[in-house]
Amino acid sequence: MSDETPVAENNWTGRLLGGFRKTSERLTENLSGIVSKTKLDDAQLDEIEDALILSDLGPRAAGRIRDKLAANRFERGLDDQALREAVAEEIAAILRPVAKPLDIVAFPRPQVILVIGVNGSGKTTTIAKLAHLFQEQDYGVMLAAGDTFRAAAIGQLKVWADRLGVPVITGPEGGDPASVVFDAVKAATSTGIDTLIVDTAGRLHNKRELMDELAKVRRVLGRLNPEAPHDVVLVLDATNGQNALQQIETFKEIAGVTGLIMTKLDGTARGGVLVAAAEQYGLPIHAIGVGEKIDDLRPFDPDLLAKVIAGVFR
Numbered sequence: 001m002s003d004e005t006p007v008a009e010n011n012w013t014g015r016l017l018g019g020f021r022k023t024s025e026r027l028t029e030n031l032s033g034i035v036s037k038t039k040l041d042d043a044q045l046d047e048i049e050d051a052l053i054l055s056d057l058g059p060r061a062a063g064r065i066r067d068k069l070a071a072n073r074f075e076r077g078l079d080d081q082a083l084r085e086a087v088a089e090e091i092a093a094i095l096r097p098v099a100k101p102l103d104i105v106a107f108p109r110p111q112v113i114l115v116i117g118v119n120g121s122g123k124t125t126t127i128a129k130l131a132h133l134f135q136e137q138d139y140g141v142m143l144a145a146g147d148t149f150r151a152a153a154i155g156q157l158k159v160w161a162d163r164l165g166v167p168v169i170t171g172p173e174g175g176d177p178a179s180v181v182f183d184a185v186k187a188a189t190s191t192g193i194d195t196l197i198v199d200t201a202g203r204l205h206n207k208r209e210l211m212d213e214l215a216k217v218r219r220v221l222g223r224l225n226p227e228a229p230h231d232v233v234l235v236l237d238a239t240n241g242q243n244a245l246q247q248i249e250t251f252k253e254i255a256g257v258t259g260l261i262m263t264k265l266d267g268t269a270r271g272g273v274l275v276a277a278a279e280q281y282g283l284p285i286h287a288i289g290v291g292e293k294i295d296d297l298r299p300f301d302p303d304l305l306a307k308v309i310a311g312v313f314r
Contacts, residue, residue, distance in 0.1 A: 012298055015290045015296060016290060017308060017313070018266065019266035019267070019290030022267065022268060022271075023055070023271030024308060024309060024310070026055050026272075027055040027087075027272065028311035030055050031080065031083055032080055034051065035077070035079065035082075037076075037078075037079070039075045040070070040072075040077075045066050045069060045070050048066060049062045049063065049065075049066040052065055055272045056242065056270045056271070056273045056276060057272040057276050057279075058245070058275070058279060058280060060279045060280050061091075061094055061278075061279035061280075064090070064279060065087060068090050068093075069087075069090075081312075085310070085312050087310045088307045088310035091275055092302050092305075092307075094275055094279050095274075095278050095300075095302035096302045097282065098278045098284055098285045098302075099284075099300055100259070100284035100299075101286060101287070101299035102130070102259065102286040102287065104134065104195050106227065106230050108225070109188070109195075110185070110193045111194065111196070112185065112195075112221060112228040112229045113130075113195060113196070113197045113233055114200055114232045114255070115197060115199055115233050116200050116202070116214075116232060116233070116234050116235070116251055116257070117202055117235035117237075117247070120202075121202065123235045124153055124156045124157055124160070125160075126289060126297065127143065127160070127197050127199055128157075128163075128164060128294065129289065129295075130197060130287070131143060131164055132164060133287070133297060134195055135166070136295075139195055140192065140195070141164070141194065141196075142166060142168070142184065142188045142191075142195070142196045143157055143166060143167070143168040143169070143196075143197050143199070144181055144184035144196060144197070145157045145158070145168060145169065145180060145199055146177040146198045146217065147177070147199045147201045148173060148174060148176070148177050148180060148201075149203065151173045154173065158170065163294075164294075169183050169184035169187055177200065177201065177213055177217055178217045179220075181217050181220055181221060182220050182224070185228070189225075198229070200213075207250070211255075231258050232258045233257075233259050233261055233286060234248060234255075234260050235260075235261050235263060236260060236261070236263065236277070237263055237264050238264050238268050238271055241270040242273060244262075244273050244277065245273065245281075248281055248283070252281075259283055259285070260277060260281075260283050260284065260285045261285070261289070262285065263297075265288055265289060265290045266289075266292075271309060272309065274288065274305075275309065287299050287300070288300050
């Protein structure tokens with residue numbers, strides 16, 4: 001086991017580097033040439049702040065990092081590399097409090113995880129990756145197809161359940177999601193499953209309808225287990241950049257989000273939005289996705305990720 005772990009970690013580090021390459025290059029380019037060997041002045045600090053905003057770190061995180069750099073002042077000056085290292089440290093300070101893996105701690109079992117997010121965010125695929133992550137930790141997993149409004153979503157979840165070898169509870173297309181969830185909790189409880197991961201509809205064009213539907217699901221869960229749902233996890237597509245922040249705002253209101261998973265970080269230059277989300281909302285970020293493979297979703301090391309984003313770790 002110990003022999004395999006470094007290889008797995010190296011593979012994941014490699015995928016992080018690849019996934020955040022465009023983000024790192026963008027931030028490095030935006031910060032390049034701002035500083036000199038003289039101490040930081042207000043004009044340079046303003047340029048740094050603008051560069052961070054342009055790199056999708058968001059105004060709040062950019063302002064916080066600017067203030068930290070201003071407090072240090074770097075009287076002897078600094079070069080591009082030293083600036084990136086200083087920025088990496090401040091990004092790590094923002095990410096450390098929110099880097100919280102999703103742990104299975106519910107008693108009695110199962111731990112019920114509602115997974116929400118707009119259609120197209122990679123929600124169903126992320127559910128499969130999350131299930132695989134739990135399987136690697138020897139937890140029993142069951143899936144529930146609570147997005148009954150899209151036959152494709154039900155079919156996709158069935159395919160993933162078959163590949164993973166886990167049970168899935170489904171209902172008819174257009175059926176009552178709360179009924180599917182009710183059956184799933186009963187089945188998971190009776191068979192001693194550790195965690196039940198529930199897919200939900202992602203229709204935002206009618207927020208009231210979606211809010212009512214999720215409220216009904218919550219009521220049904222509450223009757224079966226007063227603690228459920230234990231987690232309400234929002235899946236975000238990193239390629240949406242700052243629009244992802246608006247989704248957090250909306251789904252917090254609709255569904256009471258307790259944590260985030262950010263996907264599609266591979267191949268986008270907008271990975272800085274991860275930092276913006278951490279600073280603005282402070283919600284736990286349970287895992288990030290940097291690829292299409294089943295094992296491309298993992299909890300993250302905030303210090304390593306900060307160095308990757310800032311272009312320090314290459």
